[in-house]
Amino acid sequence: MLITSLKQQHEELRRLVEEAGIVTAFTGAGISTECGIPDFRSPGSPWLKNKPIDFDLFVNSAEMRAEAWRRKFAMDDLYRGAQPGRGHRALAGLAASGKMPALITQNIDGLHQASGVPAGNVIELHGNGTYARCLSCGGRHELAEVRRRYEESGEGPRCHCGGLIKSATISFGQTMPEEAMTRARDASVTCDLFLAIGSSLVVYPAAGFPALAQRAGAQLVIINRDETALDDEADLVLRGDIGDILEALL
Numbered sequence: 001m002l003i004t005s006l007k008q009q010h011e012e013l014r015r016l017v018e019e020a021g022i023v024t025a026f027t028g029a030g031i032s033t034e035c036g037i038p039d040f041r042s043p044g045s046p047w048l049k050n051k052p053i054d055f056d057l058f059v060n061s062a063e064m065r066a067e068a069w070r071r072k073f074a075m076d077d078l079y080r081g082a083q084p085g086r087g088h089r090a091l092a093g094l095a096a097s098g099k100m101p102a103l104i105t106q107n108i109d110g111l112h113q114a115s116g117v118p119a120g121n122v123i124e125l126h127g128n129g130t131y132a133r134c135l136s137c138g139g140r141h142e143l144a145e146v147r148r149r150y151e152e153s154g155e156g157p158r159c160h161c162g163g164l165i166k167s168a169t170i171s172f173g174q175t176m177p178e179e180a181m182t183r184a185r186d187a188s189v190t191c192d193l194f195l196a197i198g199s200s201l202v203v204y205p206a207a208g209f210p211a212l213a214q215r216a217g218a219q220l221v222i223i224n225r226d227e228t229a230l231d232d233e234a235d236l237v238l239r240g241d242i243g244d245i246l247e248a249l250l
């Protein structure tokens, strides 16, 4: 069936959600733009003003570690007050209905948990930027204390075990978190409906999950303002504002 009008697209999305037994959502930076956090690739992105610092550089250069923390705290100051938006709240509703046992996200902002999705149901593929971890012992460090020490010394702080402390996010060149990848694979192959929301779908391996879900028999819906790399493969594509679309749906 060729779906042409916006109204038909919304109706089709509603039907797919109603008929699905299990829904898996997969979110990217686009769901958080209405909360004031810019996405990665849209024009004017503050994230691309500087070349991202690869994991190897962070580990091997004290200067780059200090620079990574300088950028991290400058960004945190800009986006500190961000609250969940309409898209987050709509997905929290879907999770509360029991239909969406897992939500896979590429985001590092913690806004799905803040919107009420149980933390255990959120699979963070690229980690979480609201705290830090030691790269050696894995111990958790709170950012306020890391910042105090960084501002005092001008250097990236170390853990009591001697290891390097790093924001708990996954940098370019860093190994993907094994448990999150396994859970994301499971959530992709066991759902009836896979909703890819607010992602350009170009960052791999994360962007492989929509196609994996589809190969395993799920319907694939893409909700995004701009074209994505997988639009031609999807069962339904809704181009528009995520907040508007999900608020109307749920």
Ligand code: NAD
Pocket: 027, 028, 029, 030, 031, 032, 033, 034, 037, 038, 039, 040, 041, 042, 047, 106, 107, 108, 109, 110, 126, 198, 199, 200, 201, 202, 203, 223, 224, 225, 226, 227, 240, 241, 242, 243
């Ligand atoms: P991306 O920047 O590559 O793509 C975001 C997509 O969202 C774009 O295609 C854009 O058209 C769309 N979009 C933006 N606002 C929208 C809106 N209101 N309604 C509908 N569509 C909208 O993002 P990505 O695919 O998630 O990849 C970026 C990477 O950078 C991720 O891995 C993520 O870890 C990281 N990142 C995270 C955050 C965050 O946590 N909020 C922010 C920036 C970057």
